[in-house]
Amino acid sequence: DQQVKQNSPSLSVQEGRISILNCDYTNSMFDYFLWYKKYPAEGPTFLISISSIKDKNEDGRFTVFLNKSAKHLSLHIVPSQPGDSAVYFCAASGRQYTGNQFYFGTGTSLTVIP
Amino acid sequence: NAGVTQTPKFRVLKTGQSMTLLCAQDMNHEYMYWYRQDPGMGLRLIHYSVGEGTTAKGEVPDGYNVSRLKKQNFLLGLESAAPSQTSVYFCASSYGRSSYNEQFFGPGTRLTVL
Numbered sequence: 111d112q113q114v115k116q117n118s119p120s121l122s123v124q125e126g127r128i129s130i131l132n133c134d135y136t137n138s139m140f141d142y143f144l145w146y147k148k149y150p151a152e153g154p155t156f157l158i159s160i161s162s163i164k165d166k167n168e169d170g171r172f173t174v175f176l177n178k179s180a181k182h183l184s185l186h187i188v189p190s191q192p193g194d195s196a197v198y199f200c201a202a203s204g205r206q207y208t209g210n211q212f213y214f215g216t217g218t219s220l221t222v223i224p
Numbered sequence: 225n226a227g228v229t230q231t232p233k234f235r236v237l238k239t240g241q242s243m244t245l246l247c248a249q250d251m252n253h254e255y256m257y258w259y260r261q262d263p264g265m266g267l268r269l270i271h272y273s274v275g276e277g278t279t280a281k282g283e284v285p286d287g288y289n290v291s292r293l294k295k296q297n298f299l300l301g302l303e304s305a306a307p308s309q310t311s312v313y314f315c316a317s318s319y320g321r322s323s324y325n326e327q328f329f330g331p332g333t334r335l336t337v338l
Contacts (some may be wrong), residue, residue, distance in 0.1 A: 114266075118268055142324040153228070153329030154267070163325075199266065204323060209274045210255050210318050210325055211282070214267035 113137045114202050116215035124223050129187040131218045133200035136181065140202040145174060145185050148197045157198075158185070190222045220223060225250050228330035230315050231240075231250065234328060236336045237305045245300040245333050256298035256318025257327060259310040273298055274320060275286030314330045 115134045121131045133143075140190065141162035144156035161166040161173045167174050175187045187194055197219045201212040231246040258270040259282075269282030273292040277286040287309060289301045298317075302309060307330065311332050 112266075116266075117263075144326060145330075151331070153316075153331050155329070156326040159324075159326065201267075206291060208271050209257075210327070211257075211269060211272065211321070212327065213269075213283075214259075216264055216266040 111136075111201075112216070113140075113149075114161045114171065114200060114213045114215040116198075116200060116218050117216050119216070120219045120221070122221045122223060123190045125192060126189045129185075129190045129194065129220055129222070130163075131185040131187075131198050131200075131220065133183045133215050134181060135183075135202050135213075137202070137204065138181065139204040139206055140213075142203050143176065144176070146173075146199045146201060146214075148217070153200055183192065187220075192222045192224050195220055195222045204213050227251065228315055228328050228334050230323045230330040232311075232333060233335050236338065237302075238248075238338050239306060242301070242303050242307050244302075244304065245313055245315075245335075247298045247300070247319070247330060248313075249298075249315075249317040249328070250296065251311075251317060251328065251329070252295070253303055253317035254295075255318045255325075256292065257316040257318075258288070258298065258317065259314045260284065261314060262311050268272075270300065270313075291335055305335075307337045309335065310337045311335060 145157040148154040257272040271290040315330040
């Protein structure tokens with residue numbers, strides 16, 4: 111049973127516009143969330159994180175929003191650049207999981223069109 | 225620093241053959257992980273280790289064994305490969321502190337079982 115879901119397998123955005131990637135989770139015990147970016151033939155790389163004590167975290171062009179009541183988080187990229195074209199995974203964890211375990215979503219493939 | 229490295233990058237096996245995937249990290253991380261990535265399934269945790277000499281099961285451990293004889297290495301073994309184990313395998317590592325920490329991923333091993 112998928113505890114972290116990314117319902118949009120793909121997204122296309124024009125360069126300079128905003129990209130919004132969405133992620134939903136079912137486990138109310140999750141309290142820490144990460145976004146990873148993955149290029150073809152490479153491993154995922156960490157992008158940005160958010161704790162459940164916050165509802166927003168910014169890092170340059172990337173902002174993650176968390177809506178705990180809806181069990182929903184989103185990643186905003188503004189402005190989008192062609193180099194942002196990649197697969198984005200969200201991941202979640204909770205205090206009950208030992209070993210810093212994270213559950214990953216299925217990924218959203220973002221294409222930024224020049 | 226090389227970060228997380230994986231050997232081999234590609235491998236083709238016949239059903240019933242065995243093999244070992246090697247993961248090495250030079251960041252002095254306590255925790256290490258093995259994931260598999262399949263289309264439409266995201267990253268799923270196979271096994272993980274919270275320190276030298278320790279291992280634990282993740283979401284999908286069946287058909288795999290692991291060993292962590294040295295802190296910097298984490299081995300994933302397939303004793304009798306099956307076509308269902310055709311996948312891309314990622315190793316990751318992280319600090320072993322009390323708070324959450326991002327995981328650092330290797331480049332992946334693409335395994336095909338015929």
